[in-house]
Amino acid sequence: MIDRRLLLTGAGALALAAGLRWLMQAGDVEAAGSFEIEKSDDEWRKLLSKPQYEVLRLHHTEIPGSSPLNAEKRKGTFACAACELPLFSSQTKFESGTGWPSFYAPLPNAIGTATDRTLFIARTEVHCRRCGGHLGHVFEDGPPPTGLRYCINGVALKFMPDAPAAS
Ligand SMILES: [Zn+2]
Numbered sequence: 001m002i003d004r005r006l007l008l009t010g011a012g013a014l015a016l017a018a019g020l021r022w023l024m025q026a027g028d029v030e031a032a033g034s035f036e037i038e039k040s041d042d043e044w045r046k047l048l049s050k051p052q053y054e055v056l057r058l059h060h061t062e063i064p065g066s067s068p069l070n071a072e073k074r075k076g077t078f079a080c081a082a083c084e085l086p087l088f089s090s091q092t093k094f095e096s097g098t099g100w101p102s103f104y105a106p107l108p109n110a111i112g113t114a115t116d117r118t119l120f121i122a123r124t125e126v127h128c129r130r131c132g133g134h135l136g137h138v139f140e141d142g143p144p145p146t147g148l149r150y151c152i153n154g155v156a157l158k159f160m161p162d163a164p165a166a167s
Contacts, residue, residue: 035129037082038131048081052155052156056128056135056156057133059116059125064098069159070099072159073090076090076160076162078158079159080130080158081158082156083131088106088110092105096149100153101153103152104146104148104149104150105146105148105150106150113126113138124138136152137151138151
């Protein structure tokens with residue numbers, strides 16, 4: 001005869017494992033096969049530096065304060081480090097104090113978002129519209145005019161300064 005309590009415990013453990021697995025998979029937010037630029041994992045690995053690959057393709061987060069782009073104050077454009085699509089203008093950059101480059105708005109048609117549940121809370125993940133590379137997250141505690149804070153890994157960005165204005 002099967003022990004009923006044992007059976008229930010087993011079912012509970014299974015449900016828990018399934019729940020955890022769902023959470024882990026939900027963290028893998030990229031909709032595969034729907035980006036303009038697609039490469040195999042090997043190709044990305046060759047194209048990107050190890051820190052870039054870990055953030056853009058594996059959704060890692062860089063150590064706060066580690067990016068030289070935190071202190072970047074020049075006028076210019078922040079592009080995707082993987083495919084060079086322009087993503088943010090220096091005009092929308094602000095000092096958030098978080099240690100990650102922060103912007104209150106992206107350029108038009110530059111980014112995509114998805115729900116990320118990896119930390120047991122729903123956050124809005126931000127990725128490059130063209131190659132799907134993971135950039136960071138967007139939060140609703142930013143400054144005017146949008147009230148949004150795009151919290152971006154500097155390693156996922158490439159800064160392109162404006163040409164100095166001719167005088
Ligand atoms: Zn890109």
